[in-house]
Amino acid sequence: xxxxxxxxxxxxxxxxxxxxxxxxxxxxxxxxxxxxxxxxxxxxxxxxxxxxxxxxxxxxxxxxxxxxxxxxxxxxxxxxxxxxxxxxxxxxxxxxxxxxxxxxxxxxxxxxxxxxxxxxxxxxxxxxxxxxxxxxxxxxxxxxxxxxxxxxxxxxxxxxxxxxxxxxxxxxxxxxxxxxxxxxxxxxxxxxxxxxxxxxxxxxxxxxxxxxxxxxxxxxxxxxxxxxxxxxxxxxxxxxxxxxxxxxxxxxxxxxxxxxxxxxxxxxxxxxxxxxxxxxxxxx
Numbered sequence: 001x002x003x004x005x006x007x008x009x010x011x012x013x014x015x016x017x018x019x020x021x022x023x024x025x026x027x028x029x030x031x032x033x034x035x036x037x038x039x040x041x042x043x044x045x046x047x048x049x050x051x052x053x054x055x056x057x058x059x060x061x062x063x064x065x066x067x068x069x070x071x072x073x074x075x076x077x078x079x080x081x082x083x084x085x086x087x088x089x090x091x092x093x094x095x096x097x098x099x100x101x102x103x104x105x106x107x108x109x110x111x112x113x114x115x116x117x118x119x120x121x122x123x124x125x126x127x128x129x130x131x132x133x134x135x136x137x138x139x140x141x142x143x144x145x146x147x148x149x150x151x152x153x154x155x156x157x158x159x160x161x162x163x164x165x166x167x168x169x170x171x172x173x174x175x176x177x178x179x180x181x182x183x184x185x186x187x188x189x190x191x192x193x194x195x196x197x198x199x200x201x202x203x204x205x206x207x208x209x210x211x212x213x214x215x216x217x218x219x220x221x222x223x224x225x226x227x228x229x230x231x232x233x234x235x236x237x238x239x240x241x242x243x244x245x246x247x248x249x250x251x252x253x254x255x256x257x258x259x260x261x262x263x264x265x266x267x268x269x270x271x272x273x274x275x276x277x278x279x280x281x282x283x284x
Contacts, residue, residue: 035266042259050256060260084261087245094156094241095224098163103217105164106171107209113172114179129173131166139166140233147234154236162234163224170223171216178212218276222269 042061046054064084113125131139143162144154152158186208190200228243235244246261 039263042263091242098224099221102167106168110175136229140230144233156239167220174216175212215276222272
């Protein structure tokens, strides 16, 4: 039996050393190759079939911002640059406001859940994770029914409320993980030396958890910026966000400008996500 186990161990080590790195490469290729294809096709000048390369151009990027291009007017498919910019403005306003509210609530919630003991703590902790577990379409329909029932008009404000319901959970997870790995000896030393709770939090606790707060804030910002399903249900007539605007265009056919808009969103999302990972990974 010992020889059998040794052979199995050798086989496992062989598979781990030879095939696991290959699987990792395939996994990342599966995720990122479609994104790279979209970015590549956003520079294609073919106005008939964007899957056939017909030359390099920046005209699709120019057209989405309303600049004059060398393309024939019949080839410009974006109905209104003003609508696009208005959707972008709505997305920025919603994401910024939601990030501020969610970061504040999520941070306070993480401090309460990690540092204090109270009855039914496990139950409340499970409730915090619930908005992340519920499918987006279920949460979107539930929020729509709630807003209609209580008489809340669907607008930017309803989107902000809807986003805060689940983004607080993301901030809570990031900040609570930061708090769990933090040594509380410095806080105890501050209290022993006469520092009150406010002084200790301002001078010790907050600087130590700030990378986690920034990571949670950036994560919530990019999720709010890219959200489609929940926003689609609770958006009003004049509160169209950028993802909803893109979805509306795609329902009438895949158009060249969509690749340019999607490419800009991909690059922006990667930058914000990288910043979030950087702040979250900073050592205590």
